Amino acid sequence: MDSAISTLTSRIGDFLGTSEDGYAIYSPQDILLGCNKAYANILYRDEAELIGKGFNDIILLSVADGMGPKISDSDPHSWLKKVNQQRRSKAYCLFEIELSDGRWFLISEQILLGSGDMLVQAKNITKQKQREMTLYEHSFQLSNLASIDELTQIANRRSFIAQSKTELNRANRFNNPVTFCLLDIDYFKQVNDEYGHVFGDKVLKMFADKVKPTLRQYDVFGRMGGEEFGILLPNTNQKQSLDIMQRLRCYIAGQFFTHNNKSIQLTTSIGTASCQQEYDFDQLYNNADIALYEAKSSGRNQVVPTLSLLL
Numbered sequence: 001m002d003s004a005i006s007t008l009t010s011r012i013g014d015f016l017g018t019s020e021d022g023y024a025i026y027s028p029q030d031i032l033l034g035c036n037k038a039y040a041n042i043l044y045r046d047e048a049e050l051i052g053k054g055f056n057d058i059i060l061l062s063v064a065d066g067m068g069p070k071i072s073d074s075d076p077h078s079w080l081k082k083v084n085q086q087r088r089s090k091a092y093c094l095f096e097i098e099l100s101d102g103r104w105f106l107i108s109e110q111i112l113l114g115s116g117d118m119l120v121q122a123k124n125i126t127k128q129k130q131r132e133m134t135l136y137e138h139s140f141q142l143s144n145l146a147s148i149d150e151l152t153q154i155a156n157r158r159s160f161i162a163q164s165k166t167e168l169n170r171a172n173r174f175n176n177p178v179t180f181c182l183l184d185i186d187y188f189k190q191v192n193d194e195y196g197h198v199f200g201d202k203v204l205k206m207f208a209d210k211v212k213p214t215l216r217q218y219d220v221f222g223r224m225g226g227e228e229f230g231i232l233l234p235n236t237n238q239k240q241s242l243d244i245m246q247r248l249r250c251y252i253a254g255q256f257f258t259h260n261n262k263s264i265q266l267t268t269s270i271g272t273a274s275c276q277q278e279y280d281f282d283q284l285y286n287n288a289d290i291a292l293y294e295a296k297s298s299g300r301n302q303v304v305p306t307l308s309l310l311l
């Protein structure tokens with residue numbers, strides 16, 4: 001039996017020496033009792049430099065070298081304080097850490113029954129993590145492509161409607177007023193005809209860029225198609241929305257749209273639909289569309305609210 005144990009111990013010793021995974025044992029007082037080469041390599045040190053040192057000292061040493069864990073706090077002592085509150089709070093725990101040099105490790109910490117020592121295993125998962133992040137970036141880009149209008153870089157029609165419906169649901173729960181505004185650039189065909197489609201495209205982009213900063217963070221803004229834009233104003237009744245849209249209309253009318261030494265001024269017609277209850281996006285859209293038609297047919301460059309939904 002003794003010889004079986006000693007064979008096992010020696011084989012485990014061989015394994016630890018050559019393993020790419022780091023292994024370490026800390027005493028109940030968190031002094032590093034022993035570790036393999038791979039564990040010391042994580043901190044770019046030799047085993048001998050680390051063994052006998054406390055966990056906190058090892059971390060502070062590596063942070064001072066610009067190595068070790070990437071810590072969220074600017075002060076490593078306060079970061080360690082939080083870590084030590086968690087460390088040893090459970091008999092077993094598994095977590096991922098990112099190091100300052102970009103490597104990632106999956107760490108398992110296990111308190112050994114009896115001695116109270118802690119066995120630490122550190123597995124390098126950098127490659128898996130990089131693949132995970134590439135996948136995440138791709139899916140982020142894909143969802144952006146699906147929801148952002150390529151020309152203006154604001155929400156496209158589909159995403160605008162989805163966001164608006166979410167806002168309407170929220171408004172419905174709290175009975176808050178909401179106003180939907182439909183903006184259409186006046187005589188935009190003439191812009192294309194006189195200055196070309198490329199200039200027209202730039203104008204649409206500039207228009208979105210000029211409108212966006214005038215809105216609140218929680219307003220929803222999107223391109224409905226062509227030269228038509230939608231704005232959903234949560235928590236905004238008809239009177240407030242008229243003030244906001246009149247300001248925006250005047251602001252746009254005073255702007256110059258300049259590209260390649262060509263500069264024009266343009267105006268916008270705006271139809272709005274407000275509601276306080278019975279929120280229905282299609283209904284709002286329909287009413288705003290009717291109001292927009294009225295704004296166009298009665299001279300353009302004006303804001304018309306939907307009369308059927310006066311608050």
Ligand SMILES: Nc1nc2c(ncn2[C@@H]2O[C@H](COP(=O)(O)OP(=O)(O)OP(=O)(O)O)[C@@H](O)[C@H]2O)c(=O)[nH]1
Pocket residue numbers: 151184185186187188189190192196197198199200201204225226227296300
């Ligand atoms: N450059 C460019 N033009 C577009 C785009 N989408 C739609 N248009 C143009 O926008 C113009 C819209 O013209 P109309 O619907 O006649 O409206 P308008 O000339 O703005 O006149 P009113 O809306 O009645 O004031 C058309 O010439 C479309 O080709 C686009 O993405 N880029």
